[in-house]
Amino acid sequence: MTRNRRRLEVAMPWLISIGILLIWQLAVMVFGIQPFVLPSPIDIFKALIENYTPIMQHATFTLVSTMIGFLFGILFGLFLGVVIGSSRLMYVGLYPVLIGFNSIPKVAVVPILVLWLGIGQPTAIATAFLLSFFPIAVNVATGLATVEPEMQDVLLSLGATKTDLLLKVGLPRAMPYFFASLKVSITLAFIGAVIAETIASNDGIGYLMLQASSQFRIPLMFAGVFVIAIMGVATYLLFALIERRMTRWAFRGHDIQPIGGG
C-alpha cells in the first residue's frame, strides 16, 4: 500500500495538470466558446508548434534576463541579509525602508528604469533584480537571527570574533533559509522580467504576448503564458533540487531514525 501511495504522490501533479487541461478542452467544446475569448488547449498547442522558433527565441531572451537579474538579486540579497541579520542597528534602521520599498508595485518603477536604462534588456534585468532580492535578504536575516544564544556564549567565551560567529555558525545556519528563498525569488524574477518586457522591450515573451494581443492572435498569447509557466516550474524545481542537495541536514528526521539510547 505504501509503495502504491508513493507512486500516486509522484503521479499526482501530472494527473491534476492533465485533468485541468481536459476539463478546459471539454468546456470549450461543450459551450462552444470562441477561440478569441478562450482558446482550447489544443489550439494553444497548435499555436505553440506553428510559432516554435520565435517563441523559443523570445523565451531564451526572457530566461537570460531573468537569470542575470536573479544573480544580482542573490548577491545583493545575501549581502543585505547578512548586514541586517548581524547588526541590530542596521536591522532597526533598514527594515522600514525595505518594507516601504517592497510595497511599491514594481510596474510603477519600470517607467523610471526605462528613463535610466532605456528600452530593452537592461530594464528587464533591473526589474527582475528588484523583485527577487527582497525575499532572499529577509530569509538570510531570519536565518542569522535563529542562532541559539547558548551557541554564541560558547564561542564568545573562547574568544571568537563576530566574523568567526558569522562564518562558523551564522551563515551555515542561514543556508536552509537562503535556499528556500531562492525558490520564491526565481519565480519573482520571472514576473519582473516579463512585466518589463510588456512595457518596454522589443524582445522577450512579454513583448511577444503584447504583439500577439495587438494582432488578435489569442492562441499565441496563451502559448506565451504557458511557456512562462513552464519555465517558472522548471527553474523552481531546479532550485528545490539544489536546496535539498545543499542543506540535507535541515530535512532530517523523516526517513532517518535516531540511533541508540543513553
Added chain:
Amino acid sequence: MSAFVQLDDVALTYGSTEGTVALKGATMSIERGQFAAVVGPSGCGKSSLMKLVTGLTPPTAGTVLVDGAPVRGPLKIVGMAFQNPTLLPWRLLLSNVMLPLEIVQPHRARLRSHRAEYVEKARQLLRTVGLDEFETKYPWMLSGGMQQRANLCRSLIHEPELLMLDEPFGALDAFTREELWGVLQSIWMTKKFTTVLVTHDLREAAYLADVIFVMSARPGRVIASHAVDLPRPRTLETTFDPHFIEIVHTIRNEIAQIRNEATAIAARKLKVA
C-alpha cells in the same frame, strides 16, 4: 592554597540602575582542581554567575578573579556546556567536537598543520564517553543523552582549566542523567580541571561536587557552603549512603526556607501596594 575562582562582593544588575538585580553581594571561592556546585531556587542568578566567571558579562560591582587576575573579557581557558547541547547539525560529530580548536589560540593556528594529532585527541575524548563509533554521524541522528556527551567533549577538547556547566543534564531522563554523572566524574578524576556546575538537582550536586554553594532568591547571594567529603569514585550506591542523604536533606531544608522567606516578602510587598 589560593583560590582559582574568587568572587568578592559581586553585584550584577541588568539594564539601567532601575533594572533587574540578578546578584548582590555574592562571595565565593573555589580552589584549583575543585569541583564546585551552585544550587538555589529558580531565578536566583545562577546563570548570571556563569556569565560573570567566563567574562561574557562584566560585574556591576565587586571583583571576579580567575587564576589571580581580574576577569576583563572572554577567557580562553574556559569550557562551557549548557542544558541545550547546541551541536551544529551540519557538522559530523567529530568536527562538532573539534569546533573550539578552530577558535582558540594556539590551536587555531596549528590546526591545519597538525590535523591528525588533533583528530586523534578528539577521538580519544569521544572514546572516554563511549561515542567513538558515532564520530561520522550527524548530531541529530543521536539521542539526547549522546548529544549531551558530545557537548561535554566539545567543552573539553581545548583542555580548559575551568569547566562551566549550566544544568547540563537538566533535559535528560533520570537514568541517562545518573549515567552521565558517572561519565563526568571519571573524566574529572583523570584531568582534574576546576569545575563549576550550576544545577537544580541536589542529588546531582552532592554526587559530583567537592563543595556546594547555596544561593538565596533574587538578588542572588551565597548563603551557605557545604563540603561534600564522601570518598571517590562515588557510585549510585553512594546516593543511598546515610551521609549523602543527610547532606541533600540539609540543603533541601535551606532552600525551602529561602523560598518561604521569598514568598513572605512578595506577599508583604503586595499588601503595601
